[in-house]
Amino acid sequence: xxxxxxxxxxxxxxxxxxxxxxxxxxxxxxxxxxxxxxxxxxxxxxxxxxxxxxxxxxxxxxxxxxxxxxxxxxxxxxxxxxxxxxxxxxxxxxxxxxxxxxxxxxxxxxxxxxxxxxxxxxxxxxxxxxxxxxxxxxxxxxxxxxxxxxxxxxxxxxxxxxxxxxxxxxxxxxxxxxxxxxxxxxxxxxxxxxxxxxxxxxxxxxxxxxxxxxxxxxxxxxxxxxxxxxxxxxxxxxxxxxxxxxxxxxxxxxxxxxxxxxxxxxxxxxxxxxxxxxxxxxxxxxxxxxxxxxxxxxxxxxxxxxxxxxxxxxxxxxxxxxxxxxxxxxxxxxxxxxxxxxxxxxxxx
Numbered sequence: 001x002x003x004x005x006x007x008x009x010x011x012x013x014x015x016x017x018x019x020x021x022x023x024x025x026x027x028x029x030x031x032x033x034x035x036x037x038x039x040x041x042x043x044x045x046x047x048x049x050x051x052x053x054x055x056x057x058x059x060x061x062x063x064x065x066x067x068x069x070x071x072x073x074x075x076x077x078x079x080x081x082x083x084x085x086x087x088x089x090x091x092x093x094x095x096x097x098x099x100x101x102x103x104x105x106x107x108x109x110x111x112x113x114x115x116x117x118x119x120x121x122x123x124x125x126x127x128x129x130x131x132x133x134x135x136x137x138x139x140x141x142x143x144x145x146x147x148x149x150x151x152x153x154x155x156x157x158x159x160x161x162x163x164x165x166x167x168x169x170x171x172x173x174x175x176x177x178x179x180x181x182x183x184x185x186x187x188x189x190x191x192x193x194x195x196x197x198x199x200x201x202x203x204x205x206x207x208x209x210x211x212x213x214x215x216x217x218x219x220x221x222x223x224x225x226x227x228x229x230x231x232x233x234x235x236x237x238x239x240x241x242x243x244x245x246x247x248x249x250x251x252x253x254x255x256x257x258x259x260x261x262x263x264x265x266x267x268x269x270x271x272x273x274x275x276x277x278x279x280x281x282x283x284x285x286x287x288x289x290x291x292x293x294x295x296x297x298x299x300x301x302x303x304x305x306x307x308x309x310x311x312x313x314x315x316x317x318x319x320x321x322x323x324x325x326x327x328x329x330x331x332x333x334x335x336x337x338x339x340x341x342x343x344x345x346x347x348x349x
Contacts, residue, residue: 032066036140037128045121045145053105061099062139065130072096074131081115082123082143090114092126108148117200118150119178149178153342156183157204158239160193160228167196167204173241174341181244185341188276189237189250192228195221197243211243221246236274238307253307255281255336259297261290261327269300272336279339287348289329296324299336299346309336309344318344 038061046057065073077100079090092110093100102110116122124146128139159170173183173195183195197209212226213219221241231237231250241248256269263285264270272281290296292314299318301307310322328348335347 030068030135032068034137034139035063035065035128035130037062037126037142040142040144042142043145045147047121047147048104048108048149050104050149050151053103053108055104057102057104057107058144059099059101060126060128062128064098065137065139067130067132067135067137071132075100076129076131078127078129079110079114080125082125084125086125086127088115107146111146111148112150116146116148118148121145121147154178154180155198155341156241156243157196157198158185158187158189158193159196159204160189160231161191162187162189162193162231162234167206167208167210170196170204171339172341173239174343176342181242183241183243183341184239186236186238186253186338188235188274188279189231189239190234192230194226194228195241195243195248209243211241211246211248213248214246219247219249221248238301251307253301256300256303257283257285257297257334258300259290259324259327260295261287261297269303272299272334279337281336281338282333284331284333286331287327287329290327292324292326294324296326298322298324309346311346316345316347318346 040058040060048057060077067073074094074096075098076094077092078086079092080086080088090110090113093102111122111124112118114124116124122145123143125141125143127141130137130139153174155172155174157167157170157172159165159167163170171185171187173185175181175183195211196204196206198204199208209223211221211223213229214222215227217230221243229248233252235252236254237250237252239248239250255272257272258264258266258269260266262270270283270285272283274281299309307320309318309320311317311325312319312322314326332348335349337345
């Protein structure tokens with residue numbers, strides 16, 4: 001029993017001594033000399049692509065920092081847009097090793113947060129902060145050239161009489177892909193409107209590029225000396241704009257469900273009701289069980305087949321002219337959400 005107590009006391013003493021030793025090391029730590037980034041070299045460049053998102057992008061290495069006493073050093077890699085003197089710092093990884101590897105996706109997210117623009121080469125300053133407790137020292141600074149990407153579709157805003165002519169809060173149209181200028185979306189219009197592009201920071205304000213009608217009201221856009229586009233009557237519109245071809249269109253729509261799983265079969269649509277607060281269309285009906293692709297239902301505009309949506313792939317995402325949607329039996333509330341441009345969805349609950 002006495003030996004057991006001796007062992008316990010000894011363990012406590014050693015643990016206490018170890019703790020004191022760590023505290024003393026932190027207290028005695030003092031930055032000595034300097035340490036340097038070894039790789040990559042200043043001026044290195046890389047182009048990031050979403051197809052390689054999980055692949056390694058850049059491996060950074062640096063010499064060990066010297067704090068005069070042997071203790072653990074915490075390293076943080078810091079990024080900032082070149083020329084800003086690290087006024088706004090983006091932390092991009094912490095380690096106790098003297099190296100750090102970013103995946104393409106992680107580096108892309110970090111440089112976008114720092115302020116680089118997608119698909120445009122930008123210069124990023126990189127340094128390493130070494131810390132022992134509150135004692136800190138920094139490596140040298142390098143700068144590298146990085147071209148990031150985004151998977152978000154470019155958008156333009158549609159301010160107008162329908163929402164008080166405020167670009168920052170206006171509904172958006174989305175293009176078919178980055179670098180493309182064929183924009184589309186659904187929104188409520190009531191009177192005049194215009195199209196406003198984002199500035200370099202992604203903000204929508206007057207003073208940015210904005211397009212209106214060329215004055216002929218023949219669906220032609222103009223960037224300067226333009227007039228407001230005009231929606232004839234208040235309603236829910238599918239709006240398109242091409243800022244390269246300088247054309248636009250607005251098609252007023254009302255929506256219904258149709259199909260042999262719905263009350264009206266394939267001959268008569270069941271109207272849906274628009275909620276301006278949620279910006280969604282809904283209807284509650286009794287459905288019969290029908291299975292796609294041959295049966296079920298679709299969403300159809302204006303009691304015609306010119307514009308309709310189905311769900312190719314049955315993933316809850318709508319496709320123009322897509323496959324029929326299976327219908328479950330019972331009384332269900334069906335919701336059509338066209339408020340997110342080019343990402344149209346629905347639910348059956």
